[in-house]
Amino acid sequence: MSTVEKAISLLNFFTEEEPEWGLSEIARQAQFDKATTRRLLVALASCGLVEQHTVTRRYQLGAGLLRLARVRESHFPLLQVAVPIIRDVATSTNETVHLSEFGARGLVTVHVEESTKANRVSVAAGQLLPLHATASGIAFLACSPPELVRSCLRKSLTAFTRHTLVQPKRLQDAITAAAAQGYSRGEQGFEDGVFSVAAPILGLDGFALGSVAVAMPLSRSTKATTDRHIQAVRNASEKIATRLFGELPTPKHASFA
Amino acid sequence: MSTVEKAISLLNFFTEEEPEWGLSEIARQAQFDKATTRRLLVALASCGLVEQHTVTRRYQLGAGLLRLARVRESHFPLLQVAVPIIRDVATSTNETVHLSEFGARGLVTVHVEESTKANRVSVAAGQLLPLHATASGIAFLACSPPELVRSCLRKSLTAFTRHTLVQPKRLQDAITAAAAQGYSRGEQGFEDGVFSVAAPILGLDGFALGSVAVAMPLSRSTKATTDRHIQAVRNASEKIATRLFGELPTPKHASFA
DNA sequence: GCGATCGGTTCATTATTTGAACCGATAGTT
DNA sequence: AACTATCGGTTCAAATAATGAACCGATCGC
Numbered sequence: 001m002s003t004v005e006k007a008i009s010l011l012n013f014f015t016e017e018e019p020e021w022g023l024s025e026i027a028r029q030a031q032f033d034k035a036t037t038r039r040l041l042v043a044l045a046s047c048g049l050v051e052q053h054t055v056t057r058r059y060q061l062g063a064g065l066l067r068l069a070r071v072r073e074s075h076f077p078l079l080q081v082a083v084p085i086i087r088d089v090a091t092s093t094n095e096t097v098h099l100s101e102f103g104a105r106g107l108v109t110v111h112v113e114e115s116t117k118a119n120r121v122s123v124a125a126g127q128l129l130p131l132h133a134t135a136s137g138i139a140f141l142a143c144s145p146p147e148l149v150r151s152c153l154r155k156s157l158t159a160f161t162r163h164t165l166v167q168p169k170r171l172q173d174a175i176t177a178a179a180a181q182g183y184s185r186g187e188q189g190f191e192d193g194v195f196s197v198a199a200p201i202l203g204l205d206g207f208a209l210g211s212v213a214v215a216m217p218l219s220r221s222t223k224a225t226t227d228r229h230i231q232a233v234r235n236a237s238e239k240i241a242t243r244l245f246g247e248l249p250t251p252k253h254a255s256f257a
Numbered sequence: 258m259s260t261v262e263k264a265i266s267l268l269n270f271f272t273e274e275e276p277e278w279g280l281s282e283i284a285r286q287a288q289f290d291k292a293t294t295r296r297l298l299v300a301l302a303s304c305g306l307v308e309q310h311t312v313t314r315r316y317q318l319g320a321g322l323l324r325l326a327r328v329r330e331s332h333f334p335l336l337q338v339a340v341p342i343i344r345d346v347a348t349s350t351n352e353t354v355h356l357s358e359f360g361a362r363g364l365v366t367v368h369v370e371e372s373t374k375a376n377r378v379s380v381a382a383g384q385l386l387p388l389h390a391t392a393s394g395i396a397f398l399a400c401s402p403p404e405l406v407r408s409c410l411r412k413s414l415t416a417f418t419r420h421t422l423v424q425p426k427r428l429q430d431a432i433t434a435a436a437a438q439g440y441s442r443g444e445q446g447f448e449d450g451v452f453s454v455a456a457p458i459l460g461l462d463g464f465a466l467g468s469v470a471v472a473m474p475l476s477r478s479t480k481a482t483t484d485r486h487i488q489a490v491r492n493a494s495e496k497i498a499t500r501l502f503g504e505l506p507t508p509k510h511a512s513f514a
Numbered sequence: 515g516c517g518a519t520c521g522g523t524t525c526a527t528t529a530t531t532t533g534a535a536c537c538g539a540t541a542g543t544t
Numbered sequence: 545a546a547c548t549a550t551c552g553g554t555t556c557a558a559a560t561a562a563t564g565a566a567c568c569g570a571t572c573g574c
Contacts (some may be wrong), residue, residue: 003531003561004300006262011325012304013411019332023552033533034345047269048361049325054462061329066304066336066367067383068268069326072318079323085446103320104305110323126324205311218546221560260530260562280521290564295522314521 007040011049011061016126020058054204078210079111081243082201086212087113089232093182093214096121097236099201099209100129100136107137110210114232121194121215132157132171133164135186135196136211142178143200143208143251149175163188176205181252188218195221197229199237204245206252212236263289264297267343268306268318269362272328273383277315294333335467336368338500339458343370346489350471350482353378354493356458357386357393358467364388364397367467378451378472384459389414389428390421392443392453393468399435400457400465400508406432440487452478454486456494461502463509469493 001009013026021029027037041059044050048064073079086224090097090113099111109127114120131137131152141149149172157166165171178184184195198213213230242248261348270283278286284294284400301307305321330336334396339356347370356368366384371377388394388409398406406429411482414423422428435441456471471486499505 002296002300003260004297005304007261007264008301008304008306009399014325014328014332016328016331019328022548034552035533035554039259039531040261044265046361047262049265054460054464061325063329063333063335063358063367064362065322065329067365068271068318070382071271071273072320072322072353074273075317077318078320094340095512104303105321108324110320115404125327163420203311207311215352219290249539281519291521292523292564293562296562 003040006030006036009042010037010040014059014061020053020056020060022058023048026059042058069133072221074239076244078240078244082240083111083113085236085239086245089113089212089214089236090115093223093229093232095214095216095229096123097212097214098123099210099212102140102208107131107134107140107210115216117209119217119220121196121217123215123233130158130160130190132166133186133189134159134213135189137215138171138174138178138184138186139198139200139211139213140208142184143202143206143253145207145252161188161192163192165189172252179251183234183241185226186213186215193218195205195226197226197233199230199233200251201237202241202249202251204249206250212240262299263287263293264301267297267301271316271318274306277310277313277317279315279409281491283316314408315512322466332354333501335497335501339469339497340368340370342493342496342500343368346370346469346471346493347372352471352473352486353380354469354471355380355393356467356469357397359397359465360410364391364394364467376474376477378453378474380472387415387417390417390443390446390469392441392446392455393470393473394454395428395431395441395443396457396470397465398432400459400463400510402464402509417447417469418445418449420449422446423466436508439508440491442483443470450475451482454483455489455491456490457508458494459498459506459508460507463507469497 010026013029023038024034026251027034030037031234041050045052049061051062054058060098086097087101095115097110097113100107100109105128107129109123109125109129112123112125129136131141141152153168153172159166165174183197183199188194194215195218196213196215198211199210200208201210203209212233214233238248267283267287270278270286274469284291287294298307302309305319307316308319309316343354343356352372354370357364357366362385364386366382366386368382369380369382386393388398398409410425410429416423424428424433440454440456445451451472452475453470453472455468457465458467458469460465460466469490471490495505
């Protein structure tokens with residue numbers, strides 16, 4: 001792990017649940033020496049990515065991140081473009097709709113519009129979605145470079161429920177089906193009682209950059225609602241891609257040669 | 258410059274105007290060797306702070322920044338808290354109101370609500386504000402640690418207009434006056450024809466973390482508008498601090514021993 | 515076809531990072 | 545009041561990582 005990667009990895013300890021850390025505790029968590037950790041934090045602080053409280057001496061994420069995030073969003077306005085579209089889907093379906101984006105850490109939920117119904121599926125922004133166990137993950141894999149799919153298939157596939165696809169052949173079949181039909185279905189693969197459909201959002205290179213999914217309690221799923229939701233996520237993902245890139249990217253499906 | 262600082266400094270080349278860079282051009286700009294630059298960018302990319310286009314091979318800021326920015330804003334919701342307050346001030350005064358925050362790079366404009374009048378002062382978010390030449394800067398210095406003020410006074414003070422306070426004694430007097438009255442006035446110090454008043458936003462340690470300012474064309478400034486604007490920025494800065502910290506911090510003025 | 519520049523790679527050399535041991539300060543316990 | 549544990553912080557010989565000149569194939573413009 002390079003020095004830069006070590007430093008950035010410290011940033012990843014800061015979460016909504018744990019937004020502040022003392023030096024010793026973050027060193028312990030990161031399994032870095034205290035001196036090393038402090039030097040890395042001081043370097044991050046000098047660039048504004050981290051701030052140290054003058055009174056408590058504890059560290060938090062810094063204001064410099066806001067400018068960089070603004071530049072990123074300004075140039076690649078995924079949230080700005082996608083949020084209104086997802087909100088529309090949530091309104092028309094009255095189910096939970098969520099957007100996820102693929103990055104260094106994996107497929108991460110970046111925005112959620114929850115259903116207004118009391119019996120609803122709750123998803124947390126920031127949550128990492130296992131590729132093999134979720135509709136979003138399979139939709140994403142359906143339009144991913146073959147080596148990424150192979151890498152995923154080679155890994156030990158965690159069983160979250162007894163419905164999780166843990167056999168590579170089964171997962172591969174689901175990915176192939178999703179590639180052919182342009183959407184995926186997730187039936188209790190990540191959590192019991194949850195049914196989802198998802199569509200991949202494509203980048204200009206034809207590979208998926210994320211997914212949009214509708215999730216609902218399995219108990220109120222019908223063929224009619226499923227068909228409507230499939231249509232909704234496909235429409236939404238196309239709309240998002242078209243607005244981001246000015247054209248609809250041609251999908252590059254994962255193929256298994 | 259440490260390796261971490263070198264890496265982060267690359268992030269700062271990405272702006273709204275220049276959101277994408279090729280390897281050779283960013284290396285040239287940063288004055289780093291191409292091999293070094295690539296290694297730093299690859300490290301940043303592996304952490305999600307930067308992304309490389311699969312087709313053009315150019316680099317842009319990465320999605321990982323959005324999560325970190327969200328955590329930062331969630332924990333320290335300066336924008337979330339301040340934007341509605343600033344919007345109210347802009348509505349009631351019908352002049353340009355802007356919020357700035359102090360960080361590693363200096364005092365930076367983070368949000369602007371412009372006047373609806375055709376003859377208005379325009380301020381850009383992201384813009385660095387010279388401490389000695391702006392109302393925001395002087396308000397900030399009025400509640401800053403003495404060593405920061407001394408450091409500022411020791412520097413060569415750039416003249417942006419013929420009204421800029423370039424003599425340390427004059428600047429010191431303006432800071433002292435701002436400390437005493439709780440606001441500062443900026444009369445064409447940064448740009449001809451612009452008049453501003455600003456108040457510091459205090460942190461729990463009593464030192465300023467930023468400022469809020471009203472800026473208007475000098476030509477329509479009267480004693481009555483000035484008094485109203487002073488009241489407005491002071492009210493706004495107190496409101497922001499109270500909402501952030503649950504109490505009104507006691508100012509720690511810069512003193513000159 | 516040629517020259518310029520691109521992104522990318524290599525490895526001997528150079529520079530930076532590391533972390534064990536130490537420090538004073540603070541908090542909790544007895 | 546004395547003691548212990550843990551805090552944030554510092555130092556510098558040793559260890560490790562980073563550096564960048566020279567090179568590569570690919571692409572673009574002339």
